[in-house]
Amino acid sequence: xxxxTDLAERAGxxxxxxxxxxxxxxxxxxxxxxxxxxxxxxxxxxxxxxxxAELGVSRQAVHKKYGRQ
Amino acid sequence: MFERFTKDARAVVLGAVGHxxxxxxxxxxxxxxxxxxxxxxxxxxxxxxxxxxxxxHKESVTEALAxxxxxxGLSRADADAxxxxxxxxxxxxSRIEEAHGVGAxxxxxxxxxxxxGWWSGFLGGHRPFTRGAKDLLTESLRIALAQHDRxxxxxxxxxxxxARPGVPAEVLADHGVTYASxxxxxxxxxxxxxx
Numbered sequence: 190x191x192x193x194t195d196l197a198e199r200a201g202x203x204x205x206x207x208x209x210x211x212x213x214x215x216x217x218x219x220x221x222x223x224x225x226x227x228x229x230x231x232x233x234x235x236x237x238x239x240x241x242a243e244l245g246v247s248r249q250a251v252h253k254k255y256g257r258q
Numbered sequence: 259m260f261e262r263f264t265k266d267a268r269a270v271v272l273g274a275v276g277h278x279x280x281x282x283x284x285x286x287x288x289x290x291x292x293x294x295x296x297x298x299x300x301x302x303x304x305x306x307x308x309x310x311x312x313x314x315h316k317e318s319v320t321e322a323l324a325x326x327x328x329x330x331g332l333s334r335a336d337a338d339a340x341x342x343x344x345x346x347x348x349x350x351x352s353r354i355e356e357a358h359g360v361g362a363x364x365x366x367x368x369x370x371x372x373x374x375g376w377w378s379g380f381l382g383g384h385r386p387f388t389r390g391a392k393d394l395l396t397e398s399l400r401i402a403l404a405q406h407d408r409x410x411x412x413x414x415x416x417x418x419x420x421a422r423p424g425v426p427a428e429v430l431a432d433h434g435v436t437y438a439s440x441x442x443x444x445x446x447x448x449x450x451x452x453x
Contacts, residue, residue: 207342217330218336221331221363222350
């Protein structure tokens, strides 16, 4: 877990702007990655339930976010 | 506030919707507004861009925007911030593309705007504007007011693009178009430091 600790420390770097920008960039990247993975899982026939279980969220949450595709 | 928009500014907004449609995007984003601004001719913004030499580099701008889309819409500043965390964005993009195909991170702009934006009434469309694009329009109003201009022209939209952090401002700055350089060609260099 040293890597995660290192990450956390750097994210809280002295200049708040640097840390905040990193968090914001990470969040946007995360959204993109999630969309890619969910789409891929759906293409492979995964159910919303299965996807939700892997993501650790409710089935409704995943379906609401990606279901209209 | 749309009634305050000049004909050119309205054309930019409508043109952005067109760019969004043609690119198969679900929302109208700031990059579409920039692409639409590049299409203008004989407007205040196109005059300013030509003064800064951008009229000869439109393709380069378009290409830079395409590259940013491939990075999931993240700017170079974002990539730098991630690298501060030890994350190599280009490496992540290439791994994702290996597994999911080239351009996998593109056009994942999912429902960031609300179903029916306030512009959709005027535009008569169902294509929502992203929060960023709406903020840009609001920013253009603020800039026009500060300049004591009664109308919002396409030059205010352009200024607003350069005044906000993100891919469009970064790409424009790479081509010599910044808030300061625009103000200089639009309003004269008096107040800015003369070089």
